[in-house]
Amino acid sequence: MAEPAPNTIKSVLCSSPWTWNPDEECTVKFNEDGTGELVCSVEFNIFIASEFDWEMRSKAENVATVLPVTIEVAMTLTKRELTENPPPITHTALSDAAFEQKVYHLRLEKGSFKVEGRTTYGSNPTYEYRLVWDKAPYPPLEQWNAKPAARAGRYWERKDFYQGQIEDAE
Numbered sequence: 001m002a003e004p005a006p007n008t009i010k011s012v013l014c015s016s017p018w019t020w021n022p023d024e025e026c027t028v029k030f031n032e033d034g035t036g037e038l039v040c041s042v043e044f045n046i047f048i049a050s051e052f053d054w055e056m057r058s059k060a061e062n063v064a065t066v067l068p069v070t071i072e073v074a075m076t077l078t079k080r081e082l083t084e085n086p087p088p089i090t091h092t093a094l095s096d097a098a099f100e101q102k103v104y105h106l107r108l109e110k111g112s113f114k115v116e117g118r119t120t121y122g123s124n125p126t127y128e129y130r131l132v133w134d135k136a137p138y139p140p141l142e143q144w145n146a147k148p149a150a151r152a153g154r155y156w157e158r159k160d161f162y163q164g165q166i167e168d169a170e
Contacts, residue, residue, distance in 0.1 A: 009071060009108060010056055012063055018131050018161035021115060022123055028137050028161060030054060036075070037082055040138055040155055047093050047149055048138070051080040057103075068109040075137065076101040093146040098139040105134040113162055128164030135159065 010032070017029040017037075029037040034055060040048035058071035077099050113130040138155035141147065150156070 007062055009058070009061055009063055009066070009069060012108065012129060012163075013056070013131075016163055018163050020158045020161050022125050026138075026155070026158065038077060038137060039082070040153070042153060045149070047146065047153075047155075048077075049082045050077055051082065052077045063108075063110065068107060070105055070107045073104050073106055074101055075104060077139070093144060093149065094139055095143050095145055098143040102135075104137070107132040112166065115160070115162060126166040127162035128166055129162065131161045131163070133159040133161070 013030045014032050017027040019025075019027045025039070025041045025043075027037070027039045031037075034053060036052045036054050038048055038050055038052050039046070052075050054073055054075045056071060056073050058069075058073075061069070063069075077094075079099065109130045109132070110128060111130070113127045114124055115127075136156045136158045138158060139150075140156040141150050144150035
């Protein structure tokens with residue numbers, strides 16, 4: 001039996017992780033309980049693997065009637081590390097400013113999307129949902145203590161995240 005489609009903005013946000021690359025090395029996952037997971041890694045290097053606290057400040061409307069929609073979300077990156085990943089270097093990679101609450105405006109869209117500005121090789125699947133942030137969920141360069149790692153990945157430029165891979169008919 002197929003899973004029912006998410007019907008509210010919050011249920012779409014929380015239904016599965018959001019990624020900006022098909023390898024899913026850098027992801028944002030919202031949980032229904034107001035926590036989430038922020039992961040930032042490249043190959044075997046994990047730069048961030050921490051929980052965050054979040055709240056949606058917009059109404060959780062029915063997605064069928066409002067998409068595309070812009071919502072406001074407040075997020076606070078925490079020093080609670082994810083246990084299923086190898087030990088992250090969050091506390092040394094980031095300054096204290098990275099752990100202050102930030103407010104984001106997210107545009108949730110439904111359609112057929114390919115990853116934009118792709119920097120990795122391999123397949124580029126199509127996704128059902130795109131989440132466009134006004135600023136990246138990863139800290140800006142000035143909030144990284146490990147600046148060479150941040151400069152190499154330019155994570156603060158990642159504003160488009162995708163969810164719901166669609167089977168490509170090629």
